[in-house]
Structure formats: C-alpha cells, structure tokens
Amino acid sequence: MNGAPNLLDLLEAAIEKRGRILTGGTDCARLVDGSGDGLDGVILETYASYWLLSTVTHHIEPELLGWLRERGVSCYWKRLDTQQMAAPVLLCGPEVSTPFLVREHGVSYEISFQAGYSQGLFLDQRDNRAEVRRLMRPGQRLLNTFAYTGGFSVAAAMAGAETTTLDLSQPSLHWAKRNFTHNHIDPATHHFCKGDTFHWLRRFAKQGRTFDAIVLDPPTFSRDENGKVFRVEENFGELAQLAAAILEPNGWLLCCTNFRQVAAPDFERKLLESLPHAMQSRQSRMPEDFTSDPYLKSVWLRQGSEKFEYPSS
Numbered sequence: 001m002n003g004a005p006n007l008l009d010l011l012e013a014a015i016e017k018r019g020r021i022l023t024g025g026t027d028c029a030r031l032v033d034g035s036g037d038g039l040d041g042v043i044l045e046t047y048a049s050y051w052l053l054s055t056v057t058h059h060i061e062p063e064l065l066g067w068l069r070e071r072g073v074s075c076y077w078k079r080l081d082t083q084q085m086a087a088p089v090l091l092c093g094p095e096v097s098t099p100f101l102v103r104e105h106g107v108s109y110e111i112s113f114q115a116g117y118s119q120g121l122f123l124d125q126r127d128n129r130a131e132v133r134r135l136m137r138p139g140q141r142l143l144n145t146f147a148y149t150g151g152f153s154v155a156a157a158m159a160g161a162e163t164t165t166l167d168l169s170q171p172s173l174h175w176a177k178r179n180f181t182h183n184h185i186d187p188a189t190h191h192f193c194k195g196d197t198f199h200w201l202r203r204f205a206k207q208g209r210t211f212d213a214i215v216l217d218p219p220t221f222s223r224d225e226n227g228k229v230f231r232v233e234e235n236f237g238e239l240a241q242l243a244a245a246i247l248e249p250n251g252w253l254l255c256c257t258n259f260r261q262v263a264a265p266d267f268e269r270k271l272l273e274s275l276p277h278a279m280q281s282r283q284s285r286m287p288e289d290f291t292s293d294p295y296l297k298s299v300w301l302r303q304g305s306e307k308f309e310y311p312s313s
Contacts, residue, residue, distance in 0.1 A: 007063050010038045018289050022046070025106035029289045030123055036291025043080075045123060047111045048102045051075040052088060052119065060091075068092055076113050085117035101182060105130050107158055108182040109151060110175060120149050120175065124296045125217070127287045128254065129155040131300075132215070135252070136161040140212040143204075145197040145243075150176025152215045152254075157185050164191040164211070166200055201242035210251075214243045217256040232259040236267075237274030240301075244275050250304035253279075257297050264297045271299055279303045 005013070014037035021029045031051070032044035042064065043054040051073050053060070060077065068075050074093035079086065090096075099112040104126055111120045132152050136142060138160030144153040145166045153163040153176060165176050173194055177187040193200055197218070204210075216239055218232065236257065243253055255271055262270075268281055279301040286294050 005038065007039070007061070008067055011044075011064075011067060013037070014039065014044075021287075021289055026104050026126075028102040028104060028109075028111075028121065028123060029126075030287075031289070033289065033291045035293075047119065047121075048100060049073065050096050050100070050113075052078060052113070053091060054078045054080050056080045065092070078117070087116050088113050088119075105133075107133075107154060108179070109154070110149070110178055110182060118148070121151060122148075124258075124286055124290055125151065125256070128152075128256070128284060128298055131284065132156050132213070132254065133159045136213065141210075141248075142213045142215070143211040143243075143246075144215045145200075146216070146218045147176060148172050150179050152217075153190070154179050154183055154185070156213070157190060158183060161213075162190065164193060166193045166195070166197055168194065168196065170194050198239070198242065201239075201246065204246045205242070210246050210248050212248045212251045213254070214247060214251070215254045215256075216240065216243055217254070232257045233262060237270055240271050240274050241276065244277075244279070244301075244303065247303060250302065250306040252300060252302040255299045255301065258295050259297075260293070260295050262297070264294070264299075267297045268299045271301065275301070277303065 011032060014032045018029050018031055028047045030045050032039055032042050034040055034043055041056055045052045053075055069092045074096050075091045076088035077091040078088035096113050099110050101108045102111050102121065109121045113119060129151055133155040136156045136159040140161045142156040142161045143164045143166065144150065147153060147165045147167045149172055150165045153165040156163050157180065165173065167173055173192045177192065180187040180190065218239065240253065240255060247253065257267060264283055268283060272279065272281060281299055281301050284298045284300065286296050
C-alpha cells in the first residue's frame with residue numbers, strides 16, 4: 001500500500017507542472033505554491049536561473065535545504081513577515097550581487113535580491129500584464145498608478161501605447177525607466193509622476209487630462225507623504241470614482257487588490273456601487289502556477305456601449 005507522497009516527490013511534481021509556463025519567452029514563475037501543491041508554508045519562485053524560497057517560519061526543513069543544495073542553483077530565502085519586511089538572504093549557491101533580467105512573454109524586467117522585501121516584479125500579475133498589452137492600441141494612453149517598477153506601463157508601451165507611470169517612490173520610478181530601456185523603449189517618450197495617486201487623479205481632472213486605460217493596484221495599506229492612510233476596504237471606492245472621472249468614453253479600468261478579507265464578488269460589487277454610472281465588469285483569475293488561495297482579486301471595468309473585450313484568462 002502506497003503512503004502519502006514525500007516532500008521530495010511533491011517538490012518535483014510541482015516543478016514539473018510549471019514546465020509549460022517556462023517556455024515561449026517566460027523564465028520566471030512560481031514553482032511551488034504552498035498548500036496548493038501539498039507543501040504548506042513553502043513558496044518557491046524562479047527568476048531566470050535563480051530561485052527565491054519564501055516561508056513564514058524561522059527555519060527550513062533539513063530535507064528541503066538538502067534538496068535545494070543538490071539542485072546547484074543560487075537560492076535566496078525570504079521570511080514572509082509584513083512587520084519586518086527584510087530583504088532575502090543567500091541560502092545556498094553563488095551570491096547574486098547585482099540586478100539581473102528576467103523574461104515574461106518576451107518582455108524583460110529587472111530583478112534585484114538586494115532591493116528589499118520585494119524583488120521588482122509581482123509574478124501574480126503576469127496574466128494581467130499580458131492582457132493589458134493585448135488590449136492596448138498604438139497611440140492610446142494608459143495611466144499606471146501605484147506603479148512600483150512599472151510592469152503594466154512597460155507591457156502597454158510594448159503595444160505602442162503612451163504611458164504615465166505614477167508612484168510615491170522616486171527609486172521605483174527610476175527602476176521603471178530602466179525597465180523601459182531594457183526593452184529598447186525610450187523612457188523620455190513616456191511620462192513619470194512622483195506623488196500620491198489621489199492627488200494626481202484630481203490634478204489630471206482639473207487639467208482635463210484623460211486616459212484610455214487606468215490600472216489601480218494599490219497596496220492593502222499605505223500612507224502618503226502627508227501621513228494620510230489608505231485602506232483598500234475603506235478607500236478603493238473613492239479611488240475608482242476619481243479614476244472613472246478621467247476615463248475616455250469606452251475606456252477601461254483594471255482594479256486589483258490582494259486584501260484577503262474581501263471576497264472577489266464583494267470587491268466587484270463594491271466597485272460597481274461606487275461608480276457614478278453603470279460599467280461592464282468581469283473578473284480574471286490568477287495565473288495557473290498560483291495553485292493555493294486565490295488572494296488576488298482583479299476586476300476589469302469598461303464604460304460606454306462598445307463591447308468589452310473581456311480578459312482571455
């Protein structure tokens with residue numbers, strides 16, 4: 001009688017399932033997604049030829065550590081702790097001391113294990129970035145708020161769109177510009193704004209500046225430069241209202257949150273209730289390598305009578 005699969009069998013099976021993702025111009029993905037792969041508390045991601053292990057515990061099982069060392073790859077370790085938010089540390093293999101590039105659907109993004117708690121690209125947004133690139137048309141204008149390193153901006157620019165990248169962090173905006181350059185796009189032909197998203201949305205409205213598409217992907221909780229607090233459950237509706245006010249007819253919004261205390265149907269309903277006029281809406285699923293809790297909620301909203309090209313995912 002066969003027993004339950006052991007840790008090594010589960011690791012190998014999880015990685016084998018991701019084989020079809022790591023082809024066709026993509027070399028970054030989640031290899032192991034905790035309970036979704038029968039490995040509670042173990043998250044393993046690959047960034048090109050380097051790995052990142054994330055755990056909620058202070059220790060690593062010896063069997064897991066031995067397996068990682070046997071693979072012969074450079075692997076960093078990060079503790080999932082939003083209170084400490086420390087940068088990952090080298091676990092095994094040669095040190096990766098400088099930023100490097102990964103590929104996602106043929107688009108290059110800069111990654112760094114020395115940058116802090118986040119490494120430069122949220123892998124759970126891979127399908128949404130691809131959808132943004134598919135939906136945008138040459139000459140259209142996209143506003144990417146809470147943009148971090150500009151992943152959505154680069155995806156839209158690859159389709160020929162004119163982009164505006166907005167973030168509170170100047171280092172993140174510099175990183176975003178490098179991501180443009182890595183893809184042979186001149187950042188000088190696009191726009192970069194430092195500051196609070198609420199402030200800029202109101203400012204754009206006063207200027208009469210509009211966009212064909214707007215991405216709203218805020219952190220669950222944040223403070224602006226003046227100490228004002230943003231909470232998804234309290235403030236996302238207002239955020240969506242301000243964005244809708246500067247949206248072109250037949251334009252669309254992508255609204256995302258990883259706030260676990262709100263269910264996807266409730267998030268979609270609250271968005272629709274907050275908007276001053278009716279909009280078409282659809283949700284998209286998380287990428288297939290995210291097999292555990294579907295924590296990321298993504299709602300696409302379009303105004304106007306034109307039929308919405310719903311996300312292919």
